Amino acid sequence: MKNTLFGKDILSTRNITKDEASSIFRRADELREIVQTKGSTDILRGKILTALFYEPSSRTYASFISAMQRLGGGIIPLNGMTNTSVAKGETLEDTIHVFDSYGDCIVMRHPEVGTSVKAAVYAKGPVVNAGDGTGEHPTQALLDVYTIRRHFPSLQGTTVTLVGDLLNGRTVHSLIMLLALYTPSRINLVSPNELRMPEEYVAYVQKTGIRVSQTDILNDVVSTTDVLYATRVQKERFSDVKVYERLKHRYVITRDTMKLLKKDTILMHPLPRVGEISPDIDGDPRALYLREQVPNGMYVRMAVLSLILKK
Amino acid sequence: MKNTLFGKDILSTRNITKDEASSIFRRADELREIVQTKGSTDILRGKILTALFYEPSSRTYASFISAMQRLGGGIIPLNGMTNTSVAKGETLEDTIHVFDSYGDCIVMRHPEVGTSVKAAVYAKGPVVNAGDGTGEHPTQALLDVYTIRRHFPSLQGTTVTLVGDLLNGRTVHSLIMLLALYTPSRINLVSPNELRMPEEYVAYVQKTGIRVSQTDILNDVVSTTDVLYATRVQKERFSDVKVYERLKHRYVITRDTMKLLKKDTILMHPLPRVGEISPDIDGDPRALYLREQVPNGMYVRMAVLSLILKK
Amino acid sequence: MKNTLFGKDILSTRNITKDEASSIFRRADELREIVQTKGSTDILRGKILTALFYEPSSRTYASFISAMQRLGGGIIPLNGMTNTSVAKGETLEDTIHVFDSYGDCIVMRHPEVGTSVKAAVYAKGPVVNAGDGTGEHPTQALLDVYTIRRHFPSLQGTTVTLVGDLLNGRTVHSLIMLLALYTPSRINLVSPNELRMPEEYVAYVQKTGIRVSQTDILNDVVSTTDVLYATRVQKERFSDVKVYERLKHRYVITRDTMKLLKKDTILMHPLPRVGEISPDIDGDPRALYLREQVPNGMYVRMAVLSLILKK
Secondary structure, three states, X not given: OOOOOOOXXXXXXXXXXXXXXXXXXXXHHHHHHHHHHHOXXXXXXOOEEEEEEOOOOOHHHHHHHHHHHHOOOEEEEEEOOOOOOOOOOOOHHHHHHHHHHHOOEXXXXXXXXXXXXXXXXXXXXXXXXXXXXXXXXHHHHHHHHHHHHOOOOOOOOOEEEEEOOOOOOHHHHHHHHHXXXXXXXXXXXXXXXXXXXXXXXXXXXXXXXXXXXXXXOHHHOHHHOOEEEEOOOOHHXXXXXXXXXXXOOOOOEOHHHHHHOOOOOEEEOOOOOOOOEOHHHOOOOOEOHHHHHHHHHHHHHHHHHHHHHOO | OOOOOOOOOEOOHHHOOXXXXXXXXXXXXXXXXXXXXXXXXXXXXXXXXXXXXXXXXXXHHHHHHHHHHHOOOEEEEEEOOOOOOOOOOOOXXXXXXXXXXXXXXXXXXXXXXXXXHHHHHHOOOOEEEEEEOOOOOHHHHHHHHHHXXXXXXXXXXOEEEEEOOOOOOHHHHHHHHHHHOOOOOEEEEEOOHHHOOOHHHHHHHHOOOOEEEEEOOHHHOHHHOOEEEEOOOOHHHOOOHHHHHHHOOOOOEOHHHHHHOOOOOEEEOOOOOOOOEOHHHOOOOOEOHHHHHHHHHHHHHHHHHHHHHOO | OOOOOOOOOEOOHHHOOHHHHHHHHHHHHHHHHHHHXXXXXXXXXXXXXEEEEOOOOOHHHHHHHHHHHHOOOEEEEEEOOOOOOOOOOOOHHHHHHHHHHHOOEEEEEEOOOOHHHHHHHHOOOOEEEEEEOOOOOHHHHHHHHHHHHHHOOOOOOOEEEEEOOOOOOHHHHHHHHXXXXXXXXXXXXXXXXXXXXXHHHHHHHHOOOOEEEEEOOHHHOHHHOOEEEEOOOOHXXXXXXXXXXXXXXXXXXXXXXXXXXXXXXXXXOOOOOOOOEOHHHOOOOOEOHHHHHHHHHHHHHHHHXXXXXXX
C-alpha cells in the first residue's frame, strides 16, 4: 500500500484520512513492540528533526525528542525560542527556510493560531503542528483516538463526552474532527457557556451524522458515556484572572463521578491537569491518562515521524 | 557477579554499598579506556536519558549529556525547566510519570531537598539525584572518592579535611557518607560556625569509628591532611547577602597554604569555585580539581548510567 | 595531503590559509553529496561537540548541531548559557576546562570580542568561534566564500561590494580577510560614516593589492559589482536607539536595485535580515541568501568539524 503520508504536513486532523489514521495506528503498534523489546530502531537514520518550540513545553517536546532518537534520527532541540533571530525581527518565512534546510522536518509549537499552516507553506519538508495557540494539536488527537480504539476497536454505537474548556482547548478541536472519521453515535460537549466549542467544529461533526449535544451540566451525561475526555481550563488564555478562577474547577472528576460511570467507560485527559481529575482515582483501571495516553504519545509520534519521513 | 545497581535509584550515598561503589569504580576504569581509545561505545544503544534540570546547570548537565551519548544512548535535554507544565501547576507526580514513560532513566536537579526521593517513588525507571537543593549530590561524591582512591587505594590511616560551607554544600554531605565506607582515620570539618556540617552527617560517620574533628581554623589541620577538599560558599543559599560577603572568602587556598601541605596531599574542589582556590596553584601536581575531578566526572557518570540501565 | 586543520582552532579567518580553505571547500562538496544521498555519515562517531552559546542563536546553533549529528557525532546543547556556573561567578578558564574535558571540541558564541581566543588558550581540543560580539564569525565567512566560488571559481577580476553596518558586523570582518586570499580586483565598502569598516581590516586587505573604495552611496557602485553582500544594522550594538532608527534602513535592496545589477551578479546576506532586502526579490535567481547560503552553512560547518576533529 502506498504511504500517502510521506512528505505530508500534519497541521490539522481535518486533512487526515481514515486510511492514513489507520496506517499511523498500525505503525504505532509495530513501534511499541520494537521499543519494548529493543528500545530503538534505525528507520530514520540520517534524518534530523527540528523541534521548534516558541512556547516552552515538556510533554510534547520530550515525546518528539525521544521518538526521533528511538527511530535512529537526530535532533535540533529548540525549547523556548525567544531571544534569538526571531527577537531580532526576522520574518517567519526566513526562519522556516533556515530550519527547513538544516533538518528534514519541523515540529512546531507557537502561541498563535495558524502559524504552523504558514510555516508549512514556506517549508519544503513536512511540518508537524505541535500546538498553535488555541488552534489545533493533531498528534495529541491521534494518540487519543489510538488510545480509545485499543478499548473500542469500533466507535460505532458509542458516546463520547468532552468536558472542560472547549473554546480554548486545542486538543479537543483536533480530537472532535478526528473522531468524526470513526462516527460514534453521540458526542456530548460539556462546558461553561463562556467556554463552548467553536461552532465550526460542531458543524463539521454534525455533517457526518453524529448527534452532538451541548450542556453545562456534566452529571446529566456521565452515566451514558463510553469515553469521558476531560480538559484543563487554561489560565494562559484568560485576560481576566477572576473569570479563570470562577471557571477553573467547574468540573472536577472525583470518586463520586467514577461511581456514576459505566464499568468499561474510559477516562482520558491530555495533561497537564491542574485539579480537573482528583489524583485519588489514578489507580482506577478506567483512568487512562497516565497509564496509556502518555506512553501512546511516544508510539504515535514515532509512527507519524516514520511515515512522513520515509517512503 | 550480580549487578545490584541494575534498576536502582541513585539518590543518596547513604544507600550505596562498598561493593556497588567498587563496581562503579571498576566500570569507570574500563570506560575511561574505551573513551580514550574510541570515544564511545554502544552499551546503552536504544536507551534514552531525561536530563530534568529545574535549576540550570553546566558541569553536571554536560557530563551526563556527554556520558549518555558516549554510551550510545539518546537524550531528552531539559536544562532550566521553568515556564512549562510545571509552571502550569502540574504536580511532580504527573511530571515524573511523563518523563518516566518517554525515557529510560531520569537525572534530576531541583532546588528543593528531597525532590529526587519523591520522584523515585513515582518513577518505574531509575532516578539519579543530580543535586537537590542543600541536600545531596551522590554522583559528585562518587567521582570524588574515585579520584581520591586513584591516589590512596586504601584510605585507612589517612586524614581527610573538608573545608568551606559544610551546612549548605550538598557535595560534602554526599561525600562524607561515602567516605565512611572507606574508613579514613580522621575527618576534619573546617567551617565558620554558621556553616557547620549538619549533625546527622557527623553522627553517621562517627558510628563507623572514624574520628571527626570540627574547627573554624584551617591552618590547624592542613599539615596533617592527606586529602584537602575545599568548597564554595554558595551565595544562592543566603537570604542576607551581608552574611555571605562576610563568610565567602573565609578560607582561601593559596600558595602559602600549599607550602603547609604534605608532598603527596591532594587538593580537591567540586567546582565551580569563586575564589576559594587561587588560580596560581592550578599547575601544582597536588591540585586535582581541574585535571582529574572534571574528567573523572564523565567516566564515573558513564559507569553509573551503564550499571543502572543494563543488566 | 596532510590535514593541517586537524586539532586547529577556527577563531579568525586571519589564520586560515588558502590551502586550508580549499580543503574545507572540497570536503564541503563531498559532504553535500553524502547528505543529499544518505543524510548522514559516521566520520565523527564517538566525538562530542559542545555548543556553548552565551548569546542565544538559532541559525548558527542549529547548523552546527545538525552538522555534528550528520557526521555521526553527539552534542552538548547549551543555547543561552545564562543562570549557570557562569552566573555563579566562575572564570572563563574554569568553564572552558570543563567543556574541553566532556566534549571533543567547543563551538562558542559570546557577546564579547576575543572570548573565543581566550577560550582556545585554555582548551586542549579545538575551539570554533561562532561569533564573538562585534569581532569575527569565521565559519560564516567560509560559507560565504564557498557560495561565491560556486559562481565565480576565480575571484580575480571581480568586484565585491559589502554594504551595511561594516563597523559592528562580525561577518563582514571575517569575510573581508578571507576574500583577501582570493584577490578580487576591487572591494567596495558602503556604509554610513558612523558604521565604517574598522581601519585594521581595510589595511589588511589593501596590503594584498586589492583596491578598496569606501563610500556611503550604494548606487554609485552597484552596476559594476559582481558580488553584492548586504548586512543588517544590528540594533543590539547601539546604545542610542535613535541612531539605530536613523541608520537601520539606510540601504534597502529592492527590485529597483536589482535592475541596476548585472545579470550574473550575486546578492548575498548572512541573515537574519530585518528589512535590508525586500522579500519580493527572493525569487530572483541572483538572490542566494536563502537558496544557497543557508544550506551551504551546514555543508561548510560539517567540513570544518570533520577536518578539525579527524586526521
